[in-house]
Amino acid sequence: MANVIITGKNSIDELKRVKAIEKLKALSTEELERLTSLSDNSKARAYLSSATKFTMLKTFL
Numbered sequence: 214m215a216n217v218i219i220t221g222k223n224s225i226d227e228l229k230r231v232k233a234i235e236k237l238k239a240l241s242t243e244e245l246e247r248l249t250s251l252s253d254n255s256k257a258r259a260y261l262s263s264a265t266k267f268t269m270l271k272t273f274l
Contacts, residue, residue, distance in 0.1 A: 217234070219231055219234065
């Protein structure tokens with residue numbers, strides 16, 4: 214099995230990243246690949262970066 218090194222700005226940020234990645238384990242490979250394609254898209258990342266846009270996205274979904 215592959216190992217992944219997770220780093221953050223500080224220990225709290227690192228813990229948040231670990232928890233987020235642990236949740237991703239429940240996704241299928243196809244879902245992970247689709248999520249990755251969104252991370253490559255600047256418009257999609259803008260929705261993740263903005264609290265207002267992210268709320269709109271969650272409401273839509």
